Amino acid sequence: MKRMMYNIFMLRNPFKELDARNRKRSSDLLKSNMDFNKVVNKRAKILILSVFACFVVIAARLIQIQYFSQDEYTVKLAAFTQKNQVSSPPRGDMIDRNGNVLVTSEEIVNITYYPQKDLSSYSESKWQLAYKFAEQFDIQSDSITEREWKDFYIMVADDQGASLLTDEQKTLSDSEQYSIKISKITQDMIEELRNVEQSEEDANKGYLTNEQKYIAWPVMYKMEQATLISSAVIVENASEENTAYLIEHKEEFVGFDISTDSQRVYPYGSVLRDVFGRVSTTGLEEGSKDYYLANDYALNDRFGTSGLEKQYEDYLSGTKTVKQITYDEDTGSPIFTTIQEGKKGYNIQLTIDIDLQQKFDAILQEHLTEARSNVYRKDFKQAFLVMMNPQNGEILAMSGQQIQNDGSFIPFASGNYLQSFLPGSSVKPAVLYMGLNEGVVEPGEVINDTTMYFAGGLVKGSYNNKGLINDIEAIRQSSNVYMFHIAIRLGGGYYTPYGALNLPDVENAYELYRKYFSMFGLGTETQLDVPYEESGYPGSDDTSGHLLDYSIGQYESYTPIQLLQYVSTVGTGVKVKPHFMKQIYEINDEETIVEQFGTQVIDTLNGNEEYLERVKEGMRQCISSGACGAGFASLNKDIAAKTGTAEVGTVSDDTSNSIMIGFAPSENPTVAFACVAPTSSTGNLESNVCMSIVYDALVEYYKTYK
Known part of the structure; x- marks a missing residue:
């Protein structure tokens, strides 16, 4: 045992x-x-x-979690189980330098959709809901784009468009297949699909027909943009009748709700609209979606997509409203609890004088309209005029107008920094300053302005022979020959009548031109406070002959805002950033300044001040002598200016740009201006239309700024 x-x-x-x-x-x-x-x-x-x-x-671990880390894991659990919905507040206003409201927001009512928790994507019940909504609220087919209708074909077709692909294409990635399908779908195919008869089996089950889905699609497409943390706007700026009906029949349209939103309003209509920029109305756009999602934007958020709206998005957008989303256990409908109140964006005061801006727009429109009856201005379709304080870079007015064949106008103020043009003789002050600083000409040196003949039949000269002139007279009379001699000397050569144009140091000469021009602001971005600006169009054939063209503004092109920064630098000796933003402040509290732009210096001319004074004297004499327009004498103001005419046509079509730049007074200037009138004269017309435009603009300017 x-x-x-x-x-x-x-x-x-x-x-x-x-x-x-x-x-x-x-x-x-x-x-x-x-x-x-x-x-x-x-x-x-x-x-x-x-x-x-x-x-x-x-x-031991369980005890730690239960007793010592309970709060931490409770927070983590909430983070995984609770959803927040974020909505944007009204954007801040833009006002002009005198307090006039240029851009503001007004409240509107939208019908939005918040998806039910258990309602799957493109389910039959969701189609039914979309169809019912579209019928009741009369949603039209043109409320979505042609591109979005192609998605309808893919979603409704039995094979989701697979028949559009070859066997080889079916091996491509999903995104590549999708792109091919989209490219092949036509409006006729969509029409054919909507007319396909429904099977008896689907009819007995109560499924929607293709025609009914076609009616529902403008709603369905937008419903599918909504997520559990982001709503979708189905009807923007809904009528009182529609909002009242939805409120009364809310139980029939589960997930649909009324929400307040805002839209941009422009008290001065189209004035400067392209500079102000655009705000998205359909949520995040495809090209920039990843960036904004990474910066805590929701899919349905509005944001600045261009212009000043984009440049100052962080200030204008304000603080978002955050609501916690839970769902009714019985219906699955969302329930919202506000956990963070939103705050309207900051207001931005601009440097613009809207009264002066409107007058400049009217001046350009008047001159463009007059040109319609002038055979010598048949190609004159655009004009640009911009004015600023050269001491601090504040833009006072920026006008751009484009006339249509019917005589109507398209505002194009942004063309002042988005388009570049050959500047003609307006670059000669910079060329003379370079020549004096580099020692290739002496102050007061006299050169005989007469036609220059080179080997090979090359002929160069001024518009007419001016005889013996010095450096100041070369600016006053706009001598091409004086500038040609500067170019030849910088290139290491010398002029011999009928001799070859031989410039052994031509590469170094081009480098000097670009160095000096950039010191003034030509050929480089001005750093204007906009999302994008054109830097001009550089020449690509740096030969000896083109160096002569470079000297008279016939080689590289610049924007009007570059010409403005350039002439401002001539006037003050300092290159500053031009800017639109003056200051940013709290809403309803102009004393609480959030940010100010101030004067931002980019560079200072470090050459001989005497040489700059000689350049300015030539520009002052251009006005006082009447060479830049006889009418300016009537203003009785100390103005310095330079005109330019750039040939842009062919030999048979002698078309040219008109340019005028300047500042006033000639010492310590408080205003600078630049006018560009592309292709404004043809044939034998000699007058520079910018002289008339600038004269009219200064008349209006001096009415306010004595």
């Missing part, structure tokens, strides 16, 4: 046979006395202790 009990409580050695085999092979083992049961019990105890230790560790 005792032996039986012993056998019961002792474990059988599972390694008995293995150990026996080992004993047969080992003489040492044969000499040892082995207690197999003792070995087995020792191993079992180690196993039991290991298991026990594991349970102790697990228990």
Whole structure:
């Protein structure tokens, strides 16, 4: 009995046979006395202790989580189970330098959709809901784009457009297949699909026909843009009748709700609209979606997509409203609880004088309209005029107008920094300053302005021979020949009548031109506070002949805002950033300044001040002598200016740009201006239309700024 009990409580050695085999092979083992049961019990105890230790560790961890880290994990649980919906507040206003509101927001009412928690994408019940909504609220097919109608074909077609692909194309990625399908779908195919008859089986199940889905699609497409944390606007700026009906029948349209929103309003109509920019109306756009999502934007958020709206998005957008979303256990409908109140964006005061801006727009429109009856201005379709304070870079007015064939106008103020033009003789002040600084001409040096003849039949000259002139007269009379001599000398050559144009240092000369021009602001971005500006169009054939063209503004093109920064630098000796933003402040609190632009200096001319004064004197004499327009004398103001005429047509079509730049007064100027009238004269017309435009603009300017 005792032996039986012993056998019961002792474990059988599972390694008995293995150990026996080992004993047969080992003489040492044969000499040892082995207690197999003792070995087995020792191993079992180690196993039991290991298991026990594991349970102790697990228990300790559970105690830590339950008692010591409860708050931390409660927060984490909430983060995984709770959803927040973010909505944008009204954007801040833009006002002019005198307090006039240029851009503001007004409240509108939208019908939005918040998806039910358990309603799957493109389910039949969702189609039914979309169809019912579209019928009741009369949603039209043109409320979505042609591109979005192609998505309808893919979603409704039985094979989702697979028949549009070749066998080889079916091996491509999903995105590549999708692009191919979109490119092949036509409006006729969509019409054919909507007329496909429904099967008897689907009819018995109560499914929508393709025609009904066609009616529902403008709603369905927008419903599919909504997520559990982001709503979708189905009807923007809904009528009172529609909002009232939805409120009364809300139980029939589960997930649809009324929400307030805002839209941009422009008290001055189209004035400067392209500079102000655009705000998205359909949420995040595809090209910039990743960027804005990474910066905590929701898919349905509005944001600035261009112009100043984009440049100052962070200030204008304000603080978003955050609502916590839970769902009704019975209906699955969303329930919202506000956890963060939104705040309207900051207001931005611009440097613009809107009264002066409107007058400039009217001046350009008047001159463009008059040109319609002038055969010599048949190609004059655009005009640009911009004015700023050269001391601090504040843009006072920026006008751009484009006339249509019917006589109507398209405002194009942004063309002042988005389009570039050949500047003609307006670059000569910079060329003379460079020549004096580099020592290739001396102050007061006299050069004979007469036609220059080179080997190979190359002929260069001024509009007419001006005889013996010095550096100041070269600016006043706009001498091409004086500038040609500067170019030849910078290139290491000298002029011999009928000799070859040989410039051994031509590469160095081009480098000097671009260095000096960029010092003034030509050929480089002005750093205007907009999302994008054109830097001009550089020449690509740096030959000796083109160096002469470079000297008279016939080689590289510049924007009107570059010409303005350039002439401002001539006037003050300092290159500053032009800008629209004056200051940013709290809403309803102009005393709380958030940010000011101020004067931002980019560079200072470090050449001889006497040389700059000679350049300015030439520009002042251009006005006082009447060479830049006789009418300016009537203003009785100390104005310095330079005109330019750039040939842009062919030999048979002698078309040219008109340019005028300047500043006033000639010492310590407080205003600078630039006018560009592309292709404004043709044939034998000699008058520079910018002289008339600038005169009219200065008349209006001096009415306010004495």
